[in-house]
Amino acid sequence: MRVITGQGRLDGREHGGVTKFLGIPYATADRFRPPMPPPGWTGVREAGVAGPAAPQLPSRLESVMGPAPRATSETDCLTLNIWTPDVSGAAPVLFWLHGGAWATGSGGWPWYDGSILAAQQGIVVVTANYRLGPLGYLYLAELDQALGNGNFGFADQSAALQWVAREIGAFGGDPAKITVGGQSAGAHSAALLAAAEATRPLVRRVFLQSGPYGWPLQTPAEATEVAAAVVEGLDDLRTVAPDRLLAAAGRVAVQRHTFGGIVPPLYPTATAELPWASPLDALDRNASQDLDVLVGTTSEEMRAFFDLDPAVAEASKADVIAELDRRFGDGERVYAAHEHGQAPGRVLGAALTDSEFTTAAVAVAQQREKRGKPAFVYQFDWRAGPFGACHCAELPFVFGTAEAWAEAPQLRGIDAEFAPLSRSFGDRLGRFVRDGNPGWSPFTTADPTVFRLS
Numbered sequence: 001m002r003v004i005t006g007q008g009r010l011d012g013r014e015h016g017g018v019t020k021f022l023g024i025p026y027a028t029a030d031r032f033r034p035p036m037p038p039p040g041w042t043g044v045r046e047a048g049v050a051g052p053a054a055p056q057l058p059s060r061l062e063s064v065m066g067p068a069p070r071a072t073s074e075t076d077c078l079t080l081n082i083w084t085p086d087v088s089g090a091a092p093v094l095f096w097l098h099g100g101a102w103a104t105g106s107g108g109w110p111w112y113d114g115s116i117l118a119a120q121q122g123i124v125v126v127t128a129n130y131r132l133g134p135l136g137y138l139y140l141a142e143l144d145q146a147l148g149n150g151n152f153g154f155a156d157q158s159a160a161l162q163w164v165a166r167e168i169g170a171f172g173g174d175p176a177k178i179t180v181g182g183q184s185a186g187a188h189s190a191a192l193l194a195a196a197e198a199t200r201p202l203v204r205r206v207f208l209q210s211g212p213y214g215w216p217l218q219t220p221a222e223a224t225e226v227a228a229a230v231v232e233g234l235d236d237l238r239t240v241a242p243d244r245l246l247a248a249a250g251r252v253a254v255q256r257h258t259f260g261g262i263v264p265p266l267y268p269t270a271t272a273e274l275p276w277a278s279p280l281d282a283l284d285r286n287a288s289q290d291l292d293v294l295v296g297t298t299s300e301e302m303r304a305f306f307d308l309d310p311a312v313a314e315a316s317k318a319d320v321i322a323e324l325d326r327r328f329g330d331g332e333r334v335y336a337a338h339e340h341g342q343a344p345g346r347v348l349g350a351a352l353t354d355s356e357f358t359t360a361a362v363a364v365a366q367q368r369e370k371r372g373k374p375a376f377v378y379q380f381d382w383r384a385g386p387f388g389a390c391h392c393a394e395l396p397f398v399f400g401t402a403e404a405w406a407e408a409p410q411l412r413g414i415d416a417e418f419a420p421l422s423r424s425f426g427d428r429l430g431r432f433v434r435d436g437n438p439g440w441s442p443f444t445t446a447d448p449t450v451f452r453l454s
Helices: 115-121 132-139 150-173 185-193 220-231 242-256 277-285 317-328 331-336 345-372 394-400 418-435
Strands: 002-004 009-010 013-015 018-025 044-046 079-085 091-097 124-127 173-181 203-211 291-296 376-380 451-453
Touching: 002 150, 018 115, 044 331, 079 115, 079 150, 079 242, 091 150, 091 185, 091 418, 115 124, 115 418, 124 150, 132 150, 132 242, 132 331, 150 173, 173 185, 185 203, 185 277, 203 418, 220 242, 277 345, 291 345, 291 418, 317 331, 317 345, 331 345, 345 376, 376 418, 394 418, 418 451
Parallel strands: 009 044, 091 124, 091 173, 173 203, 203 291, 291 376, 376 451
Antiparallel strands: 002 009, 013 018, 018 079, 079 124
């Protein structure tokens, strides 16, 4: 299949009722500069290989998710991937952003191959790369105005979505029916895209997986403090090797880590482009009245972060109560509410799963209800793996990519139940992308329905 875009002609590869177009450049950017339209090309560009990921350190969840491809490039990472089903007419579009704490990940990794989802659901699936870590979220405006105001990763996401809205018609997609989705940091970002001035009109629906929507955006003062720590002792920031920037950011992350903490040091900063306290605030104040919302979590999110953390695993009841008291002001009550015969570290994980993820998802739904447009809420409960229904556990099921996750410790013990659960999840998601209703009742105060996938 050959398509014509504003940059030039592309040849895709057809297989199994889907044509894939991989590694399409949607923007180009100099370091600490906003993304710009990419150059065009003459002739026909083969689009059979995904582009490299943005420069990054290994994921802190690699011991749970398994090893990821290592190919990275600072100059060629702003690419996206499209899977188009063989259907008549314009198909709805899922534009999906990977997670990874704004520091790791790639939409081009085999984990997120959209072939199965596109073929089974008759939707166009799009994934995108964006700048990460210090190259994407270092806020330098108050240290050197010439280095921009940060949030370059978010600017990349915005540019990718705008590219899709302009060009997706050539790939068989309907630009009036774009669902913006994502997991974890990707869900946090998707919520902001649904509210930001430049992209709000492009978003018809959002699919939000395991996002920390209540996390406040960093204030410029907070972000400047982090940036100053990262760049201390570095040479010219425009030319210093990416590896040195990454290493510096990694050291700061270790220095700032606290018991039970998972908030990364580099993530979106509140600026004129993102003038909100949090994604919850953004959705409440600026999302379209007609926005359809599907939001959910896994039931044991924090196990991905805590099961292999010795400090948490070896924590005493007193340690955990003290941490819960610091966070919530009534540690003993919170501990008792989540104990259920578990070890102290598991109690901490259950309490923070509830406060950081589950409560945030419900809050999104409650906001939509107040606007007269109730959201749909799910919870992923599959627990056969060694880390249970942890953060990221649902990702293989969403995309149906069990083979790509073969080395993932989180999926050890997977058996014949994968295919039917994956198809069920995909069918529900497909219904939502197509018509805004995944097939169960919306969440309301009177009927707080949460659809469980297990």
